[in-house]
Amino acid sequence: MTETSAARAARLAHLRGEKLRKGDPVALPLTLSSMFHLPGDPAGYAQYGRFSNPTWEAVEEMLGHLEGAPALGFPSGMAAIAAVFFGTLKAGDRVLLPSDGYYTTRVLADRFLTSYGISYDIRPTASFLDGGFEGYRLVFLETPANPSLDICDIAEVCRQAHAAGAMVVADNTTMTPFGQRPLDLGADIVVAADTKAPNGHSDILFGHVASRDKGVMQAISDWRKLAGGIPGPFEAWLLHRGLETLHVRFERMCDTAEMIAAKFAQHKLVARVRYPGLPDDPSHNLARAQMERFGFLMGLTLGSAETAERFIDGCALIQPATSFGGVHTSAERRARWGDSVDPGFIRLSIGCEPADELWTALDEALTQASG
Known part of the structure; x- marks a missing residue:
């Protein structure tokens, strides 16, 4: 039986405690060392800082627990x-x-993979299945896509891609493992920028790869x-510290986002709202089927670029x-940034502020920006 989000969250903060010996520090120590004491045969011991570090191994254990698969840490999501x-990949492959x-994923492919x-091709997320x-x-795949918030059917993409002999990689940055579980839906590899909600405090860059395929993980580790x-x-x-509160923060952010998206959807000054949790969103039915929560990101389209900028700059929260x-x-x-969106499109990321106070600030800023 698949472990529930609540069960994963309950155990997450206790992973380190499961291995503690009497007198060990409860908080994770920070190991700043490029060298390790290594007399004699080095096999089975920490050897060099480019190979391993106890602090990243601890955070990889947490990420692996959340993903339900071995995980490897990287200095950013793009890394x-x-x-x-x-x-x-190798020469002659097609992506x-x-x-x-x-x-940036497309830029990386264009500048370096080619x-x-x-070679590579591109396809809209909403019609990702078209063309086989x-x-x-x-x-x-990236679903919900950033910033459009369009969604594709992960399980069906995996079924068809595997039948065609392809490997499926899912970027789950926008949802975290508490909002969506691509590996459980058939993806071979998950990537994510833990810079975002997993850390949650906007003070580091970090990323990870997770997969249940031992050969893939060995190749990426090498x-x-x-x-x-x-x-x-x-x-x-x-990141280890941030992950301990991810479940609490993510639930708060998603709860608030659902409330605020519904209010924006009824607001006369908003031309359009994209949020998978809205019943009339084009992605809603699929989101209900494959996502555990609807997330904390939404897209707002206002009347002009100038109105959008005034709204952002004029809101204290x-x-x-x-x-x-x-x-x-x-x-x-x-x-x-050149994204193919309306000039007045805003990507809004809901934080942990009290929901009613946040809505009041957003509503007032919107009224002033449109006046």
Whole structure:
């Protein structure tokens, strides 16, 4: 039987305690060392800081517990994605990417994969199943897509891609393992930027790869060790601390987002709201089937770029920033980065502020921005 989110959360903060000996510190120690005491035969011991570190191993255990699969840490979400690409692909392979997902993944493919003889195609998330998957070595999906929040059917993509001989990689950054479980739906590999909600405090970069395929994980581990794309122990230590409160923060953020999205959907000054939890959202039925929560991200379309900027800048409880998942509510107008969205489109990330106070601040800012 699949472990419930509540059961995973309950055990998460006690993973370290399961191995403590009398007198050991309850909090995870921060190990800052590139060298380890290593006389004689080195087999079975910590050897060198590029190979392993007790602090990242502890955070990888937590991530593996959440994913239900072995996990490897990386210095950013893009480092995790790069490790999957360069650790599993070879010249002549073909990759399918979402056209509306995080743009840097496409830039990486265009700038670097192509120079190694790896080709790629793009396809919208909402119609990701259209065209099939014949000829692809790797199918990379991101659902909900960032920033459009379109969704694709993970289980069906995996079924068809596997039948065509492709491996499926799912970027689960927007949802975390408490909101969606791609490996349980058939994905071969999950990648995520733990920079976002898993850490939650907007003070580190981190990413991870998780898979139940031993061969894949060995290849990616070897690539990390040889290429040197390793996480820092201090960042791992901070993520370990953040993960202990992820379930509490994620529940609060999702609860508030559901309330606020419903209010925005009825607001006369909002042209359109994208949020999978809204009953009339085009992705709602699929979201109900494959997501455990509807998430904390929403898309708002206001009348113009100027109105959107005034709304963001005029709200005391919005942090203007180009990331999401922190304890503070944050927002940005995504067209400024070249995303294919309306000029007045805002990606809004709901934080941990008291819900009623947050809504009051958002409503007042919207009225003033549109006046």
